[in-house]
Amino acid sequence: MTLPTAIPATMRAVRLEQPGHPVVLSEVPVPAIGAGDVLVRVRAAGICHSDVHYRAGRSRVEPLPLTLGHEVAGDVVAVGSAVTSRAVGDRVCLHYLVICGQCEHCMAGREQFCGTGLMLGHFTDGGWAEYIVVPERNAVLLPDNVSFEHGAVMMCSSSTSLHALRKGRCAPGDTVLVIGAGGLGMSAIQIARELGASHVIAADRDGRKLALAQRLGSTSLDTTGLTPSAAADAVRALTNGRGVDVAVELVGHADTVQLALKSVAPLGRAVVVGLNDTAVAVDTYRDLIGREAELIGSNDHLLGELEELTAMAARGALVLDEVVTNRVPLDAAVINDILDALDQHRAPVRTVVVP
Known part of the structure; x- marks a missing residue:
């Protein structure tokens, strides 16, 4: 032409x-x-x-x-x-x-x-x-x-966040943890609410981004200085000790993948999106088998x-x-x-x- x-x-x-x-x-x-x-x-x-x-x-x-x-x-x-x-x-x-x-x-x-x-x-x-x-x-x-x-x-x-939430089977009434309050995270918060999530928690170390995440409808969790286990305990404290149904990892770090896994409730789904070339340690019984949790990759x-x-x-x-x-x-x-x-x-x- x-x-x-x-x-x-x-x-x-x-x-x-x-x-x-x-x-x-x-x-x-x-x-x-x-x-x-x-x-x-x-x-x-x-x-x-x-x-x-x-x-x-x-x-x-x-x-x-x-x-x-x-x-x-x-x-x-x-x-x-x-x-x-x-x-x-x-x-x-x-x-x-x-x-x-x-x-x-x-x-x-x-x-x-x-x-x-x-x-x-x-x-x-x-x-x-x-x-x-x-x-x-x-x-x-x-x-x-x-x-x-x-x-x-x-x-x-936005599209990557929607796909990840779909992979995690986000459903009305679910609690959702969004790890990383950057561009993907801000969309994930809003999309999770649109899909019917009853409670969305945004985890990050940047106070300014957490403030915006809160304005968009999430509970903010500052993970500065926290180990994955300590951060997961903080997530459970925000969910009456239960954990979340869906955790979406958007950072790309071994610690945040562990946080996603350790934060999910029984039958919960941890969806990994962030790019990371470091091996992630998984306690197969406590993190997966004992709770029948799922670790899910989400691409594009x-x-x-x-x-x-x-x-x-x-x-x-x-x-x-x-x-x-x-x-x-x-x-x-x-x-x-x-x-x-x-x-x-x-x-x-x-x-x-x-x-």
């Missing part, structure tokens, strides 16, 4: 050229559009803690150089000849898993296991750029009353969950006004500063790049 003349031939993009080195601003061609693709002008792209791991080389990124950024929202500026469900001018947020749609996993609704699947900003160019191309199915309509910044953040932090999310999220946001059940706390330009130095702050756990709750 020939691009409209209003679309430039080149664009600015912030890319990872070498693991362990700062990201850099480059001038690259505007990506080509296929018959089943849409070209999206990026209006907002989130900066996620995963991007810290990518830049550091703790999580493989290829092929290099690669444009990072997997939380993306914008407006459609061109469509391929075979596109039927999207049109120029549509406001969209982007499902970050580009899949085949035909393998057994895709057909069964398990698209995160697609054998040829590629994640935006990880294995194919992402949204820290002025434009991005994705297949038609990846462009989820964004309600008019939801901002691009909020739509972008929902594509990872599903396309259908994104439509559920946008509906939540549209009706005001998921509010990110105080979560998206920082907006920065498409500037490599500024983005590197945010990545540094995230790596040192001193960053704002959520930052978005606004090209």
Whole structure:
């Protein structure tokens, strides 16, 4: 397809050229559009803690150089000849898993296991750029009353939280522990309440984030200086000695995984989301067998969950006004500063790049 003349031939993009080195601003061609693709002008792209791991080389990124950024929202500026469900001018947020749609996993609704699947900003160019191309199915309509910044953040932090709570079978009346009151945690608190949780506890070491978590409907638990066992005792004290039905671990540390396991009630579910390359010690009887507890891994999310999220946001059940706390330009130095702050756990709750 020939691009409209209003679309430039080149664009600015912030890319990872070498693991362990700062990201850099480059001038690259505007990506080509296929018959089943849409070209999206990026209006907002989130900066996620995963991007810290990518830049550091703790999580493989290829092929290099690669444009990072997997939380993306914008407006459609061109469509391929075979596109039927999207049109120029549509406001969209982007499902970050580009899949085949035909393998057994895709057909069964398990698209995160697609054998040829590629994640935006990880294995194919992402949204820290002025434009991005994705297949038609990846462009989820964004309600008019939801901002691009909020739509972008929902594509990872909110969707990952929803998927984790679904994996933990969060049900009306459940008590829920959210470990980590960052971008994912703020969404998890609200989504757990929307799913019917009767009591949500947010655990973190940052008093400012805990204050926000409390405003969003949780009980705050400051775990500063506490061992996993002591923190779990504090959780039980907040739940009449019982523990929680679902504990969602969003930090990525051996201690917080142990906290999740030690905090669950009989038949409780500990769901691990945070990336961690350190072995975690598990007392198989006390932590699992004795309580018939479950330790569950949660990876990515599903396309259908994104439509559920946008509906939540549209009706005001998921509010990110105080979560998206920082907006920065498409500037490599500024983005590197945010990545540094995230790596040192001193960053704002959520930052978005606004090209």
